[in-house]
Amino acid sequence: MYLENIESPADLKKLTIEQLSCLADEIRTAVIERTALNGGHLASNLGVVELTIALHYIFDSPHDKFIWDVGHQSYVHKLLTGRQKLFHTLRKHGGISGFPKISESAYDAFGTGHSSTSISAALGIAEARDRLNEKFKVVAVIGDGALSGGLAFEGLNHAGHLKKDMIVILNDNEMSISPNVGAVSSYLSKILTSDFYKKFKKETKAFLENIPRIGELVARIALKAEGSLKGFILPGALFEDLGFNYIGPIDGHDIMLLTETFKRIKEISGPLIIHVVTQKGRGYKFSEDDPCGFHGVGPFVKETGVSIKIESSCALDDTKSRLQKLRPCSSMSGVFGRALTSLAENDSRISAVTAAMKEGTGLSCFAEKFPQRIYDVGIAEGHAVTFSAGLATRGLKPVIAVYSTFIQRAVDEVVHDVCLQNLPVVFAIDRAGLVGEDGPTHHGVFDIPLLRSIPNITMMSPADGSELAAMLELALNLNSPCAIRYPRAKAFDIDLPGFKREIALGKGALLSDGSDAAIIALGNMVLPALKAAFMLREEGLHVAVADARFIKPLDEELILGLATRTGKIITIEDGSIAGGFGSAVLELLNKSGMENVSVKILGIGDEFVEHGPQALLMQQCGLDEGSICNTVRDFVSKTATVKKAG
Numbered sequence: 001m002y003l004e005n006i007e008s009p010a011d012l013k014k015l016t017i018e019q020l021s022c023l024a025d026e027i028r029t030a031v032i033e034r035t036a037l038n039g040g041h042l043a044s045n046l047g048v049v050e051l052t053i054a055l056h057y058i059f060d061s062p063h064d065k066f067i068w069d070v071g072h073q074s075y076v077h078k079l080l081t082g083r084q085k086l087f088h089t090l091r092k093h094g095g096i097s098g099f100p101k102i103s104e105s106a107y108d109a110f111g112t113g114h115s116s117t118s119i120s121a122a123l124g125i126a127e128a129r130d131r132l133n134e135k136f137k138v139v140a141v142i143g144d145g146a147l148s149g150g151l152a153f154e155g156l157n158h159a160g161h162l163k164k165d166m167i168v169i170l171n172d173n174e175m176s177i178s179p180n181v182g183a184v185s186s187y188l189s190k191i192l193t194s195d196f197y198k199k200f201k202k203e204t205k206a207f208l209e210n211i212p213r214i215g216e217l218v219a220r221i222a223l224k225a226e227g228s229l230k231g232f233i234l235p236g237a238l239f240e241d242l243g244f245n246y247i248g249p250i251d252g253h254d255i256m257l258l259t260e261t262f263k264r265i266k267e268i269s270g271p272l273i274i275h276v277v278t279q280k281g282r283g284y285k286f287s288e289d290d291p292c293g294f295h296g297v298g299p300f301v302k303e304t305g306v307s308i309k310i311e312s313s314c315a316l317d318d319t320k321s322r323l324q325k326l327r328p329c330s331s332m333s334g335v336f337g338r339a340l341t342s343l344a345e346n347d348s349r350i351s352a353v354t355a356a357m358k359e360g361t362g363l364s365c366f367a368e369k370f371p372q373r374i375y376d377v378g379i380a381e382g383h384a385v386t387f388s389a390g391l392a393t394r395g396l397k398p399v400i401a402v403y404s405t406f407i408q409r410a411v412d413e414v415v416h417d418v419c420l421q422n423l424p425v426v427f428a429i430d431r432a433g434l435v436g437e438d439g440p441t442h443h444g445v446f447d448i449p450l451l452r453s454i455p456n457i458t459m460m461s462p463a464d465g466s467e468l469a470a471m472l473e474l475a476l477n478l479n480s481p482c483a484i485r486y487p488r489a490k491a492f493d494i495d496l497p498g499f500k501r502e503i504a505l506g507k508g509a510l511l512s513d514g515s516d517a518a519i520i521a522l523g524n525m526v527l528p529a530l531k532a533a534f535m536l537r538e539e540g541l542h543v544a545v546a547d548a549r550f551i552k553p554l555d556e557e558l559i560l561g562l563a564t565r566t567g568k569i570i571t572i573e574d575g576s577i578a579g580g581f582g583s584a585v586l587e588l589l590n591k592s593g594m595e596n597v598s599v600k601i602l603g604i605g606d607e608f609v610e611h612g613p614q615a616l617l618m619q620q621c622g623l624d625e626g627s628i629c630n631t632v633r634d635f636v637s638k639t640a641t642v643k644k645a646g
């Protein structure tokens with residue numbers, strides 16, 4: 001039992017190389033057991049067990065700085081850096097994060113969650129080190145998927161120019177979430193093919209021997225490793241031309257080879273890339289067989305790999321008011337994917353674009369049916385947007401399915417390439433709102449402020465699955481830019497008698513009338529608003545509830561009508577209050593000379609919301625039905641008192 005005795009990397013350094021292999025087994029068991037209970041990024045972590053051990057064995061963290069790209073593969077690092085006792089709290093509310101965080105540990109040199117940042121951050125750290133006359137090593141660990149992001153190349157470009165001492169470990173498992181795509185990925189694959197290897201074998205040996213100090217040794221290790229690894233090769237000019245020394249590919253599961261290599265390359269100056277080949281999901285049968293399925297998982301049964309279904313907060317918990325009907329086996333992403341596929345059957349111009357998130361965004365069924373009409377552009381959201389703009393100039397109808405948190409990467413492209421030219425690109429913005437255990441790097445709370453200020457864009461949010469499908473159809477017929485934001489949630493349909501589902505541009509729907517105040521709820525907040533209003537009705541308070549449907553253009557008639565009738569408006573959104581939907585309503589009231597209307601804006605305040613169960617986070621932000629009920633009751637009574645006093 002080695003793992004339990006490791007409180008810091010210093011303890012790791014006491015072990016022999018042979019003992020490190022046993023430790024690797026123990027770590028795999030710990031990671032599998034914990035993700036089975038807590039969910040998390042299983043396959044990526046199983047792939048970097050030996051790599052992480054070897055890094056901590058040879059380098060001297062936290063003095064030396066490790067920067068994990070995306071950071072979803074940092075569980076092994078956390079286990080080795082003083083967080084073993086807290087590991088059971090992984091991704092739990094109040095527990096350790098599923099990503100590196102400067103505020104969590106001195107061993108986390110840079111916080112991550114989004115892809116392709118590691119090289120830029122590492123370069124900044126290396127530059128600061130040199131300016132401040134400090135001495136330490138900087139190591140960025142980036143996957144082949146993350147290398148498909150443009151930011152990674154901007155970092156490489158600048159690093160090659162500055163010629164800083166820094167090490168980039170390219171963790172190549174030929175997978176992004178699904179198999180990696182793109183020319184760089186093919187290039188890396190070619191490096192791994194034996195034909196290529198054979199062709200360059202001779203030159204490689206000579207090349208490696210020419211690397212000062214380490215050449216001979218590395219060449220020796222390479223040749224020794226050749227049988228299992230395909231050995232070392234000279235991989236052509238790409239990285240070298242960018243100003244990096246390249247070493248690899250090396251077997252990322254051979255601890256001896258990894259530690260020897262790291263020991264030697266510590267002495268090399270200038271930017272260096274070490275190409276390490278790993279197997280995603282290694283050491284657990286189910287994730288080896290299905291690394292994509294086990295990339296990010298909810299809790300599962302360890303013995304069978306079968307996921308454990310947890311009833312989400314939108315399960316049929318309200319049989320009394322019968323407000324919602326669950327759609328069988330479906331998520332909002334699933335509804336989107338199926339609706340798009342069905343619309344695409346009758347319109348060959350409809351095309352889907354994803355930045356390496358085909359499965360997560362529900363596009364698998366579209367891909368099956370229309371393989372020629374879907375584009376996985378790699379982890380490259382900015383490119384996805386401008387590429388789609390190009391498609392749209394020629395009459396195609398691109399739909400970009402992207403998580404809210406990742407569209408942040410492409411705001412300028414939305415402004416400059418799509419909206420300024422008024423091109424008909426549809427943004428299907430999934431995971432809008434609080435996402436839960438992935439935490440602040442992944443919450444989708446900024447899309448409304450970021451997008452609604454852009455001229456020409458239409459922005460909507462559906463209250464349920466049927467509205468999402470109807471909004472998608474409308475969006476594809478608008479002939480101008482349009483965004484639809486919807487949450488990470490099970491799909492359901494609101495079950496109100498007489499509820500009209502036709503979606504017309506700029507029109508919301510009054511779901512329940514009342515004269516004491518009016519709630520104008522957006523998207524995911526419509527159902528809790530309705531429930532809150534029904535609870536208040538039992539107390540004798542009559543609060544109207546409207547489904548806003550549109551963030552832009554607002555349904556001015558509906559909103560101003562309710563404001564005039566009740567004098568009290570409550571807006572509710574699962575996004576940032578600053579610049580959000582409620583702000584848009586305030587702007588409308590101001591424009592209309594109705595500043596005397598009392599307005600309460602519910603949403604997410606000026607803070608980063610931590611990780612935890614989605615329902616709990618919603619409650620903390622005052623966005624569950626109970627909190628809404630209390631806030632509305634207080635607001636109505638306070639505004640009544642003020643009015644009376646006035």
Ligand SMILES: Cc1ncc(C[n+]2csc(CCOP(=O)(O)OP(=O)(O)O)c2C)c(N)n1
Binds near residue numbers: 177
């Ligand atoms: C900007 C951005 N877009 C999308 C994602 C979602 N995402 C998380 S991990 C991942 C794949 C990363 O692949 P790779 O870097 O090869 O790491 P691996 O999991 O294969 O080890 C993606 C697309 C993200 N984190 N950031």
